[in-house]
Amino acid sequence: GENVEQHPSTLSVQEGDSAVIKCTYSDSASNYFPWYKQELGKGPQLIIDIRSNVGEKKDQRIAVTLNKTAKHFSLHITETQPEDSAVYFCAARKAAGNKLTFGGGTRVLVKP
Amino acid sequence: NAGVMQNPRHLVRRRGQEARLRCSPMKGHSHVYWYRQLPEEGLKFMVYLQKENIIDESGMPKERFSAEFPKEGPSILRIQQVVRGDSAAYFCASSPRDRGNYGYTFGSGTRLTVV
Numbered sequence: 001g002e003n004v005e006q007h008p009s010t011l012s013v014q015e016g017d018s019a020v021i022k023c024t025y026s027d028s029a030s031n032y033f034p035w036y037k038q039e040l041g042k043g044p045q046l047i048i049d050i051r052s053n054v055g056e057k058k059d060q061r062i063a064v065t066l067n068k069t070a071k072h073f074s075l076h077i078t079e080t081q082p083e084d085s086a087v088y089f090c091a092a093r094k095a096a097g098n099k100l101t102f103g104g105g106t107r108v109l110v111k112p
Numbered sequence: 113n114a115g116v117m118q119n120p121r122h123l124v125r126r127r128g129q130e131a132r133l134r135c136s137p138m139k140g141h142s143h144v145y146w147y148r149q150l151p152e153e154g155l156k157f158m159v160y161l162q163k164e165n166i167i168d169e170s171g172m173p174k175e176r177f178s179a180e181f182p183k184e185g186p187s188i189l190r191i192q193q194v195v196r197g198d199s200a201a202y203f204c205a206s207s208p209r210d211r212g213n214y215g216y217t218f219g220s221g222t223r224l225t226v227v
Contacts, residue, residue, distance in 0.1 A: 001170075006154075034215045043116075043203055043218035044155065089154060098143065098207070099168055100216060102155040 002027040004092050006103025014111055019077040021106045023090035026071070030092040033066060033073050034100070038087045047088075048075070080110045114139065116206050116219035117186075124225045125194045133189040133222045137206030143167075144187040145216060146179060149201045158202075161187060194226045 003026040013019050025033075031052035036044035050057045050064045050073065057064050061080075066073040077084055087107050091100040117136040125131050137144050146158040157171040161181035172179065176194075181187040191198055201223045205216035 036218075043118075043220045045218070046215040049215050099145070099157050099160055099170075101157065102147075104154040 002030060002092055002094065002101040004090060004101050004103040006090050006106055008106060009104065010107045010109070012109045012111060013080050015080060015082060017080055019075075019080050019084070019108055019110075021075045021088055021090065021108075022072060023074070023092075023103050024070075024072040025092040025101075027092070027094060028068075028071065029094045031095045032093045033064070034091050034093075035062075035064060035075050036089045036091065036102075038089065038105075040086075044089060077108075080108075082110050082112050084108060085110045116141075116204055116217050118202075118204050118219035118222050120222060121220065122223050122225070124227060126227055127195060128193050131191040131194050131198070131224055133191075133202050133204075133224070134186045135189070135204030135206075135219060136186040137204075138208075138217055141206035141208050141217070143207045143209070144181050145205045145207075146187075146189050147203045147205065149203060149221075151200070155203065158189070191224075194224075196226050199224055199226045 006023045034049035037047045038044045048062050048064050050066050061078045063076045087105045089105050090103040093100050119134050144161045147155040149155050159172050159179045160168040176192045178190045201221045203221045205218045207214050
């Protein structure tokens with residue numbers, strides 16, 4: 001089955017700096033890659049996603065890139081703010097199935 | 113348009129008791145997924161259901177765990193004879209359709225504590 005690895009597990013950045021989280025996946029049939037943000041005591045919230053026919057997608061301060069050949073994708077957060085502090089999860093899904101496989105998560109701390 | 117509703121938010125059970133977790137999907141969503149999250153860990157897939165059908169239960173433990181999504185009413189995740197290792201946050205998510213690349217919408221979770 002699909003296996004998703006996520007790095008780093010923790011990331012501490014100064015407010016205003018950029019944060020980058022990287023994920024790799026194992027199944028070349030995967031073609032949908034969402035990112036979720038989970039705040040303490042809450043459920044994961046979808047923040048951005050990318051499909052395999054696109055190499056990059058941007059939404060304000062958040063961007064995601066996808067390299068299908070290398071089977072890795074990344075989340076970039078620019079101009080970080082304290083409210084960006086949370087746990088971020090990447091995930092992957094095959095076209096033929098509906099199960100999302102999640103990475104292990106990255107705890108991001110933005111220091112004011 | 114209410115989101116995915118899970119209840120209860122917190123559930124305490126003694127070892128050997130049964131736990132029943134409920135999930136009402138978003139309006140218009142007919143697909144429900146259950147995930148388990150152990151403390152400081154990621155989300156592990158348990159089961160995927162459509163109305164009256166279990167589509168994929170590859171992540172469900174072989175014993176004590178069951179799930180249903182009846183024609184009427186919420187989806188239920190049932191854990192019989194709970195043990196301490198079942199303590200976790202259980203999240204339900206829903207999506208509008210099959211075979212489409214749509215993100216899930218997650219509920220706020222049920223935090224199960226077994227004492």
